Structure formats: structure tokens, C-alpha cells
Amino acid sequence: MSSLPKQxxxxxxxxxxxxxxxxxxxxxxxxxAVYNHGYSMLDDFVGEVSFFQVLAxxxxxxxxxxxxxxxxxxxxxxLSWPDSRIWCNQIGSLAGTLRASPVAAVCSxxxxxxxxxxxxxxxxxxxxxxVGALRDNNAGLSPEGIVDCHPNRxxxxxxxxxxxxxxxxxxxxxxxxxxxxxxxxxxxDGKHLSLAYEIEKIMQAKWDESMNLAGYxxxxxxxQGFAAQEVYRLLSCWVNSGVHACYAxxxxxxxxxFFPLHCEDIDYQGKPPxxxxx
Amino acid sequence: MITDPAQQVRKRDITFAGRxxxxxxxxxxxxxxxxxxxxxxxxxxxxxxLAGKRSFAEVLFLLFQGELPTPEQARMLEFLLIAMIxxxxxxxxxxxxxxxxxxxxxxxxxxxxxxxxxxxxHLGGAEVLASMRFLGANLERLPAEVARECLAAPRPDDGxxxxxxxxxxxxxxxxxxxxxxxxxxLATLPGNGDAVAWGxxxxxxxxxxxxxxxxxxxxxxxxxxxxxxxxxxxxxxQLICAPGILAHGLELADKPITSMPFLDxxxxxxxxxxxx
Numbered sequence: 362m363s364s365l366p367k368q369x370x371x372x373x374x375x376x377x378x379x380x381x382x383x384x385x386x387x388x389x390x391x392x393x394a395v396y397n398h399g400y401s402m403l404d405d406f407v408g409e410v411s412f413f414q415v416l417a418x419x420x421x422x423x424x425x426x427x428x429x430x431x432x433x434x435x436x437x438x439x440l441s442w443p444d445s446r447i448w449c450n451q452i453g454s455l456a457g458t459l460r461a462s463p464v465a466a467v468c469s470x471x472x473x474x475x476x477x478x479x480x481x482x483x484x485x486x487x488x489x490x491x492v493g494a495l496r497d498n499n500a501g502l503s504p505e506g507i508v509d510c511h512p513n514r515x516x517x518x519x520x521x522x523x524x525x526x527x528x529x530x531x532x533x534x535x536x537x538x539x540x541x542x543x544x545x546x547x548x549x550d551g552k553h554l555s556l557a558y559e560i561e562k563i564m565q566a567k568w569d570e571s572m573n574l575a576g577y578x579x580x581x582x583x584x585q586g587f588a589a590q591e592v593y594r595l596l597s598c599w600v601n602s603g604v605h606a607c608y609a610x611x612x613x614x615x616x617x618x619f620f621p622l623h624c625e626d627i628d629y630q631g632k633p634p635x636x637x638x639x
Numbered sequence: 640m641i642t643d644p645a646q647q648v649r650k651r652d653i654t655f656a657g658r659x660x661x662x663x664x665x666x667x668x669x670x671x672x673x674x675x676x677x678x679x680x681x682x683x684x685x686x687x688x689l690a691g692k693r694s695f696a697e698v699l700f701l702l703f704q705g706e707l708p709t710p711e712q713a714r715m716l717e718f719l720l721i722a723m724i725x726x727x728x729x730x731x732x733x734x735x736x737x738x739x740x741x742x743x744x745x746x747x748x749x750x751x752x753x754x755x756x757x758x759x760x761h762l763g764g765a766e767v768l769a770s771m772r773f774l775g776a777n778l779e780r781l782p783a784e785v786a787r788e789c790l791a792a793p794r795p796d797d798g799x800x801x802x803x804x805x806x807x808x809x810x811x812x813x814x815x816x817x818x819x820x821x822x823x824x825l826a827t828l829p830g831n832g833d834a835v836a837w838g839x840x841x842x843x844x845x846x847x848x849x850x851x852x853x854x855x856x857x858x859x860x861x862x863x864x865x866x867x868x869x870x871x872x873x874x875x876x877q878l879i880c881a882p883g884i885l886a887h888g889l890e891l892a893d894k895p896i897t898s899m900p901f902l903d904x905x906x907x908x909x910x911x912x913x914x915x
Contacts, residue, residue, distance in 0.1 A: 369849040370813035374798040381906040387913040390904060396914045405915075465748060472755065532648035624668035624676050631662035631705075632683035637692045638707070 386419070398422060413437075421591045428546040429585060433595070435542045439535040439574055440480070440599045443606030445619075449473040449480065453604035457611030458619035466612075470604030471597070478528055479575070481596040486523035487579035488589035491553050494560065495583075504559040508567070519568050524576025525561070535574045543581070551584025663702065682706070696720055703871055712865055715830035719861045722821050723854065723876075725883020732757035732880070736888030741899045749888035754877045757884070761802075762810075762855055764873030770806025770859035771869035774834045782837055786844035806856025807838070807845060814851035821857045832864030 387396040395402040398418055406415055413430035417423065425433075445454040449470040456466030474480030494507045502510070513521040527533060543550075550558075557580035561572040582592045611619040662682070669677035679686045681698065682705050689698050693707065696717040700708040708716065726733050736753035740746070758764045777785045789803035802808030819842070825835045838860045842851045858876045867875060891898055 372812045375811050381908060382902055383908045383910070385910040385913050388907055388909050390909070394915065396909060399912055399915060401915045462745065462748075465751070468751075528651075529653075530648050530650050534648050621674060623673040624666040625673065626658055627664075627666065628656070628658040628660040629662075629665040630660050631665060634680060634685070635683040637684050637688045639692075 386422075398424070400424075417595060420594045421587065428548055432539075432543055432546055432548055432581075435539060436574075436578055436596075437599060437602065439539065441602035441606075443603055443610075445607040445610070447603065448476075449600045450603045450607040451620075453606075453608035454611040454619045457608040458614070458617055460612065460616055463605070463608055463612070466608040467601050467604050470608075471599075471601055474600040475597075481593055481599050483523060483575050484579060484592045484596055485589040487575040488583060488587075488592050490523045491557055491576070491580045492583055492589070495553050495556050498556055504556065505563050508560060508563045519570065520564070522560075522564070522576075524557070524579050525564050525572055526570040527573040531569065532571045533573045533577075536572060536577045539574070539577060539581075548581075551581075553580040553583040556580070662705070700865070703875070704866055708865070709830070711828070711830035715825070715828050715861060716865055718825065718828060719858065720879055722824075723858060723879045725886070726757070726854075726880050727883065728887050730762075732763070733884050733887045736884045737891050737899065740888040740891040741894060741896055743892075743896070746889065746892050749892070750881060750885045753884035753888065754881060757877050757880055758873065762853065764855075764876045766802075766805050766853075766855040767859050767862070767872040767876040768869050770804070770856050771863050771867075771872040773805050774837065774859055774863050775869065778833050778837050782840035783844045786841055790845070790848060801850065802853070803845065803848075803850060804841075806853055806859045807842060808850050808853055810853060812849070814846065814849060815853060818852035818854050818857045822852050822860075825857070825861060830864065834860035834863040 387398055387402075389395045394404070397406070397415075400406065400418075402415075410424075411427060411430045411434070413434045414425055414427060417425045417430060417433065442450065445451050452470045452473050453466045456469055461469075475482040477483055477486075494504075497507055497510075498504065508520055508522070511520040511522055515521050519526075540550075554577070557572060557576055561576075564570045564572070578596075579589075579592065582595075587595070665680040665683075666676035667678040667680075669675045681689060682701055684701070689701070693701075694713065694717070697707055697713050699720075700712060700716055728734070728737065732753045735756040736749045739752045740749055744752070756763070760766055760769070786803075789807075792803065794801040794803070800809045800812070822835065822839055822842075825831055826839060838852065838856060845851060855876065858879065859872055862872050862875060863869075
């Protein structure tokens with residue numbers, strides 16, 4: 362970092378990049394190969410490694426073990442609910458009922474999941490929390506102290522901690538499924554996840570709130586050495602499968618037949634009728 | 640089946656609205672069909688009456704703020720809508736739509752593609768939102784004092800541009816003259832308010848460091864002075880820039896794929912470590 366101002370209109374940085382693309386990722390040398398992070402994609406990947414290994418490589422630049430890629434795939438399955446009441450999924454249904462393309466529908470649903478409340482959009486705060494919590498814990502702060510010191514509170518003083526509590530329901534059945542999967546794959550819990558479970562005990566005892574999948578995932582990713590931004594990028598398409606299901610069902614039915622509304626189904630609370638002033 | 644009591648999932652005891660509420664739009668059902676509206680009102684005004692008597696800019700203002708603008712506010716919004724109607728063919732958001740178009744993406748996707756790119760924290764909607772918050776938080780302070788604080792923060796040493804505050808900074812190593820000219824015009828309009836004036840004083844302190852207004856800063860100041868909330872800033876910026884993005888995309892939609900550069904190997908430089 363530097364506080365020195367650059368010379369005004371020094372464009373050398375951009376001049377070096379004008380008219381060309383510099384990459385450390387790879388690319389297609391026509392007639393030779395498709396290179397990907399030091400691998401030949403068609404020789405080394407196709408039929409040899411899983412899609413989620415390639416996804417991780419392209420996203421964070423590291424080839425991960427198959428066991429971790431399988432865990433990641435299981436994590437994607439956890440957000441593949443074909444339930445059109447879920448906010449991002451309903452966007453798939455609405456797109457289907459208006460005959461938007463499946464690509465537009467899924468992109469829109471994924472974009473909706475870039476949210477503070479759930480989906481990939483909440484992962485950076487969940488990751489930041491558990492990384493900071495372990496740092497504090499290593500410095501001597503107990504799990505109870507971590508919860509008690511947390512500055513964000515809502516009604517009645519309940520700590521609002523990213524990775525704990527979830528909308529609509531308490532508890533999270535997906536964590537047990539993921540923990541079972543991790544054990545089956547031979548992936549052990551690390552310090553972040555162990556602390557996350559300790560914090561969950563405090564949250565359950567004091568506030569009747571549990572860890573959610575984001576909290577579990579954030580801690581697991583941290584134990585595997587992933588930074589918050591890497592997790593955000595890895596999970597950007599997390600909800601795509603559920604959106605597909607809801608899109609397909611609506612698109613296969615008559616247009617505008619999904620969840621139709623009467624005019625009176627909207628509760629208008631605005632201004633009464635008035636003439637447009639001259 | 641969930642057997643561990645700690646993992647039991649219970650529905651929360653919360654109440655969801657039975658009907659979605661709005662203060663913006665009222666649809667009066669037709670007598671024949673409750674799904675069809677026989678009349679639509681925007682904040683109490685019949686939409687067809689508005690269409691006959693008011694400009695697009697005035698109704699846009701009404702839609703978001705609940706009241707029609709004064710003539711001065713309408714003029715200022717109209718200025719912004721025109722001045723920023725097109726980010727131009729070199730802007731990454733426009734180029735996203737152009738890239739899609741020349742590769743024969745369905746044309747209905749061109750605008751969402753461009754606007755998604757325009758949502759970013761650098762020169763995009765997220766920067767407008769941040770800039771509106773920055774202006775709102777600092778308007779009561781002396782611009783020179785705020786500039787001193789912003790300039791004291793370490794700047795990234797990555798060779799790229801520096802935004803000491805959202806909406807303000809360098810572009811391609813220099814001060815972008817177009818936003819500066821927009822600010823000059825805005826300052827002469829009767830609807831001009833605190834944020835445009837404050838920003839103008841702020842950039843005076845930044846200028847010796849090669850920093851000035853950026854497009855999102857102009858949009859933020861203008862929207863702030865017009866009474867829009869920061870929440871509206873990101874989306875309104877996308878809306879304002881949408882026509883240009885779409886026009887440039889459509890210009891290439893029926894052109895051959897050779898109409899835009901596709902770099903040869905000499906200009907697509909793959910680092911040695913990325914090759915096998």
C-alpha cells in the first residue's frame with residue numbers, strides 16, 4: 362500500500378494491457394491444447410477428475426482432492442430444494458410461467474441468492490465471523506465470551522451472528538447430512554468447525570438458535586484453507602439445481618398459471634385516487 | 640429422518656403477511672375478471688392520465704418518491720437521464736452486452752447481461768449506493784477536512800486507479816473530464832442541492848492529487864439532491880444507463896462474429912505456469 366499519488370495521466374499501467382489479454386489461468390491454443398492452470402484440460406480432466414474439482418481449480422486456482430470435491434458437490438445438493446416457496450426458486454417458477462429461457466431463469470434465481478439472508482451472498486460474513494472467532498478463541502476468549510461480545514443484536518438481545526439461525530425455521534437438518542458425508546469421505550473436523558459447534562451449544566442454550574448450513578460450510582471451508590472471497594466465488598451457483606426444478610415445472614404448465622393473483626390479492630395502502638395537476 | 644434432538648427443525652412462530660402490501664400501485668379489477676385490471680393508479684394518479692399530461696422523468700420521480708417533482712427537480716432528473724444515458728462502447732458493462740450480441744446471444748438477454756455487470760462496486764450501481772451513503776454521512780462536514788482524511792488512507796499499490804471515497808477518484812490515471820463537465824452544468828440548474836455543491840468543493844481538494852468526480856459520484860450527488868434514498872441509487876443508475884447499453888448491444892446483434900476483435904495468440908498471453 363502506498364499513499365503517494367501517481368503522476369496525473371500516467372497511463373503506462375493501462376498501456377501495457379491495451380490490445381492484449383494477460384492470463385495466468387490458461388486458454389485455447391488452436392490446434393495444440395486447452396491449457397488450464399498448468400494442465401491440458403482435455404487430456405488431464407475429461408474423464409479423469411470431477412466437475413467440482415475443475416470448478417474449484419478454475420475458481421481458486423488450486424486442484425483439490427476428489428474427497429473435498431465430493432463434499433463440495435454434497436453441499437450443492439443441500440441447496441437443491443425443488444420448493445417454489447423459496448425465494449430464489451420462485452424466481453425460476455415466475456420465469457417459467459412467463460416462458461423466459463431456462464438460462465435466464467436460472468441466472469435470475471442465482472442472482473437472487475446473492476443475498477444477505479441466505480445463499481452465497483451471506484458466506485463472506487459467515488467466513489469472517491468464524492475466522493475472527495477462532496482468532497479470539499486462540500487469544501483466550503471462550504465460546505461463551507464470543508457470543509456475549511458479539512455486537513449485533515436483535516429483539517431481546519439475541520445475537521445476530523452470520524452462520525447461526527435461519528429464516529422460517531430453527532435448526533438445520535442439512536448439517537447432520539453434511540457431517541455424515543464428510544466422515545464418509547474421510548474429511549475430519551478442524552479447529553474452526555469444532556469451535557463453530559461450541560458456539561452452537563451456547564446459542565442453543567441461551568437463545569434456542571442453531572448453526573445453519575452457512576455456518577457449518579464457512580467453518581469447514583476455513584479448516585480446508587479457503588478464504589472468504591474464495592468461498593463466495595465457489596458457491597456462486599449454489600442454488601442452481603432447485604431453481605431448475607421450479608422453472609421446469611412452471612414452464613411445462615400453461616403460461617401465467619403459476620401462483621396467479623387477483624387484483625385484490627395485493628394490499629394497496631397508498632394514496633387515494635387524485636387528479637393529475639395541470 | 641432426523642434423530643438427534645439438537646438437529647430437530649421447528650417452524651418459527653412468525654407471521655407472514657397474508658397479502659403483499661404496496662403504496663405505489665393500485666389495480667382496480669375489471670368487472671368481468673378479477674385477474675384483470677380495469678384501471679391502474681400510480682400513487683393515486685391514473686396512469687393513462689399521467690401518460691397524457693406528464694413526462695417520463697416526472698412519472699419516474701413519482702414512482703419512486705410518491706409525489707410529482709417540482710419543475711426544477713424534473714429538469715435535474717431529465718439532465719441526469721440524458722447525460723448518463725450511455726456509458727459508451729468502451730465501458731465494461733456495454734462491452735458485456737456487445738460481446739453477447741456479436742456471439743448471437745438472444746437479444747432479450749443483452750440488457751440483463753449489461754446491467755448485471757453495471758452492478759459492481761467499481762463504477763457501477765454498488766458504487767452509486769456507497770457514494771450516496773458517503774455523501775449523506777459527510778454533508779455536514781467540511782469537504783476539505785473529509786478529503787484530508789480520505790487521502791491519508793493508504794492507496795492500493797496495484798498500479799490501478801484509486802477511489803479515496805466512493806464516487807470520487809481517478810480513471811485511467813487521470814481526472815475524467817465528462818463527470819466534471821456534468822457537475823459544472825448541474826451546478827447551474829435551479830434544482831441543484833447540497834450534495835452537488837459539497838462534491839464540487841470535495842473534488843477541489845482532490846484535484847491536486849489527480850482525483851476528481853467519477854460518473855457514479857455525479858449520479859449519487861444528483862439523486863441525493865433529488866431526494867432518492869441510497870437504496871434506490873444502485874438500481875436507478877442501472878436504469879439510467881440502460882438505453883446506451885442496449886443500443887450498443889443491438890447494433891452488433893445482426894453483425895457477423897468477426898465484427899469485434901478476437902485476439903490472436905500473439906495478443907492472448909498465457910503465462911508459462913498455466914501451460915502444461
